[in-house]
Amino acid sequence: xxxxxLLLATVAMVLTTTAFGDIQSPPGHHFNWSRKxxxxxxxxxxxxxxxxxxxxKANATDGSVAAASDFLIxxxxxxxxxxxxxIYETATFPVASWKRTYRPTYVTKESQDSWWGYTQFAPxxxxxxxxxxxxxxxx
Numbered sequence: 001x002x003x004x005x006l007l008l009a010t011v012a013m014v015l016t017t018t019a020f021g022d023i024q025s026p027p028g029h030h031f032n033w034s035r036k037x038x039x040x041x042x043x044x045x046x047x048x049x050x051x052x053x054x055x056x057k058a059n060a061t062d063g064s065v066a067a068a069s070d071f072l073i074x075x076x077x078x079x080x081x082x083x084x085x086x087i088y089e090t091a092t093f094p095v096a097s098w099k100r101t102y103r104p105t106y107v108t109k110e111s112q113d114s115w116w117g118y119t120q121f122a123p124x125x126x127x128x129x130x131x132x133x134x135x136x137x138x139x
Contacts, residue, residue, distance in 0.1 A: 031102040033093050039104060039120055040089030046122035047082030051075035053123040081106065082122060 054075040059067035085106050098105045106118045 033096075033102060036089050036102045037093035040086045040091075040093060042121045043082040043086030044090065047079045047086060049122045049125060050078035050082060052125060054078065078118070081118065085118075 051071060052075075055067050055071040058070035058074070062070075085104070088105065096102050104118070104120055
């Protein structure tokens with residue numbers, strides 16, 4: 001009887017040790033002062049990339065006339081928002097100022113649609129692949 005209890009306790013301990021995996025790396029662990037500083041500097045320096053991004057997105061969905069006006073209006077708005085938030089984050093990088101965290105102050109909806117929210121960093125020009133697969137095999 002005692003061997004059965006000891007065996008059950010051992011199995012329970014072995015199975016529950018994997019439950020601590022997520023606690024060791026919480027979801028907000030990468031939001032720290034250096035990430036806030038790099039996000040602020042990046043938004044100041046590369047916020048102007050919202051102009052070609054606005055052109056590309058509007059041209060693909062609504063055509064070139066809409067792209068021309070969105071380039072000017074939406075591009076300017078998004079560039080100014082990035083610049084203001086960049087200045088704020090650069091000035092306050094040592095302090096956890098937004099709800100006592102280092103998270104961005106602007107609305108982020110990048111998991112759903114990055115057009116109506118803002119990604120942490122400015123959009124990139126050109127096409128790139130972030131896919132983990134390729135034609136060649138890597139061992």
